[in-house]
Amino acid sequence: MKSIVKTLTAAALGLGLLAGCTNLPSDSTRLTERTAPITMNSVVFSDYNLSRTWDGGIFGDGERYRLTVAQHGQRATATGTTEVYAVLRNHTDYDYQVEARTQFFDQDGVPTDVKPTWQRLTVSGNSLATYRELSTSTQPLQYRVEVRELN
Amino acid sequence: MKTACALATASLVLSGCASNIDNAKGKPSVYEDVSTTGSVGGVGIESQDVVAVTDKMMRDMMANPLLTGRSTPPRIIIDNEYIKNESTSVVNTNMFTDRLRIELNRAANGRMVFVGRHFSDMVQKERDLKRDGAVDGGTIRKTAAQAGADFRLGGRISSLDAIDRNTGTQSRYSQISFEMVDLELGTIVWSGLYEMRKAARDNVVYR
Numbered sequence: 111m112k113s114i115v116k117t118l119t120a121a122a123l124g125l126g127l128l129a130g131c132t133n134l135p136s137d138s139t140r141l142t143e144r145t146a147p148i149t150m151n152s153v154v155f156s157d158y159n160l161s162r163t164w165d166g167g168i169f170g171d172g173e174r175y176r177l178t179v180a181q182h183g184q185r186a187t188a189t190g191t192t193e194v195y196a197v198l199r200n201h202t203d204y205d206y207q208v209e210a211r212t213q214f215f216d217q218d219g220v221p222t223d224v225k226p227t228w229q230r231l232t233v234s235g236n237s238l239a240t241y242r243e244l245s246t247s248t249q250p251l252q253y254r255v256e257v258r259e260l261n
Numbered sequence: 262m263k264t265a266c267a268l269a270t271a272s273l274v275l276s277g278c279a280s281n282i283d284n285a286k287g288k289p290s291v292y293e294d295v296s297t298t299g300s301v302g303g304v305g306i307e308s309q310d311v312v313a314v315t316d317k318m319m320r321d322m323m324a325n326p327l328l329t330g331r332s333t334p335p336r337i338i339i340d341n342e343y344i345k346n347e348s349t350s351v352v353n354t355n356m357f358t359d360r361l362r363i364e365l366n367r368a369a370n371g372r373m374v375f376v377g378r379h380f381s382d383m384v385q386k387e388r389d390l391k392r393d394g395a396v397d398g399g400t401i402r403k404t405a406a407q408a409g410a411d412f413r414l415g416g417r418i419s420s421l422d423a424i425d426r427n428t429g430t431q432s433r434y435s436q437i438s439f440e441m442v443d444l445e446l447g448t449i450v451w452s453g454l455y456e457m458r459k460a461a462r463d464n465v466v467y468r
Contacts, residue, residue: 244324
C-alpha cells in the first residue's frame with residue numbers, strides 16, 4: 111500500500127513539474143519577443159506579463175497572454191497627418207490599466223515625428239479598448255506601437 | 262612606560278571621537294524620465310501629466326483642418342493670459358502653455374504662425390528705437406504694426422477632491438480643458454479635454 115502511495119505521489123510531483131515547465135515566466139530570457147526582429151506597422155507588448163510566446167519547451171512552442179491585439183492600422187487625417195489605432199482585447203476578468211506609445215518611422219525606416227509619449231488606457235475585463243495616436247508630420251509614415259502595463 | 266602608552270592610546274581614541282566630520286557617502290540625485298511617474302508621486306498634476314496633456318493637444322491641433330489646413334497659415338497666440346487654474350492642484354500654468362507653444366511651433370513647421378504677445382513690450386521697445394533713429398532698421402523688413410492674431414488659446418484647470426477618512430486615501434479628479442478662440446468672431450474652432458483621476462496615500466507636498 112505504502113509503495114502505491116509513494117508511486118502516485120512521485121507521479122503527481124513529476125506531472126506538476128512538467129506542467130510548470132509549460133509556462134515560461136515573463137522574465138525568462140528564452141521568450142521569442144526578446145530577440146524578435148523589429149517590424150514596422152506592428153503592435154507589440156513590451157511588458158511580457160501581458161503577452162509572451164516561446165518555442166522549444168518540453169511540450170513544444172507555448173504562448174501565454176492576458177491581452178491581445180484584435181486589430182490595428184493607420185489612415186490619413188483631414189490635414190494629411192497619420193492616425194494610428196490599435197484595438198486591444200482583454201481576455202481576463204479583471205480591468206487592466208495599460209500605457210501605449212507610437213514611434214513613427216519614415217518610408218526609409220528612419221525614426222521621425224515628435225518624441226513618443228505614453229498614453230494611459232483602461233481595458234475592461236473581457237472587453238475591447240481602442241488606443242489612438244496622431245502624428246504631426248504629413249509625410250507617409252510607418253508605425254510601431256508599444257504596450258505595457260501601467261506602473 | 263606602560264602607563265604612558267595607555268595614555269597615548271586613550272588620547273588618540275578620544276581625539277577621533279571629537280571630530281565633527283561625517284565622512285559617509287551621501288545619496289546622489291537621480292534623474293527621472295519626465296514622461297513617467299517618478300519616485301515621488303501624489304494626486305496633484307505632475308510632470309508626466311504636463312507632458313501627456315500638451316502632447317495630446319498638440320497632435321490633435323495638427324489634425325484640425327481649421328488650424329493647419331489653411332492656405333495662409335493662421336496666426337495664433339498661446340500664452341498664460343486666459344488659462345485659469347481653478348483646481349486644488351498647485352501648478353504653474355505657464356508649463357502647459359510654454360510646452361504646448363514650443364512643441365507646436367516645432368511640429369507645425371510653418372503651418373501655423375505663433376505670435377509672441379508675451380514679448381510685445383520687448384518688440385515695441387526695439388521698434389521705437391528704430392523709428393527714433395537710435396538704431397538702424399535691421400535687415401529683414403519694416404511693418405506698420407506688430408502682428409495681429411487670428412486665434413488665441415484659453416482654458417481652465419478644475420478638480421474634484423475626495424478623501425477616505427478611515428484609510429487616509431485621497432482621490433482627485435482633474436479636468437484640463439483648452440479652447441482655441443477666433444479673435445474676430447469669438448467662435449471656438451478647436452477644443453481639447455484631458456481628464457484623470459488619481460488616488461494616493463502618500464504625503465506629498467507640491468510647491
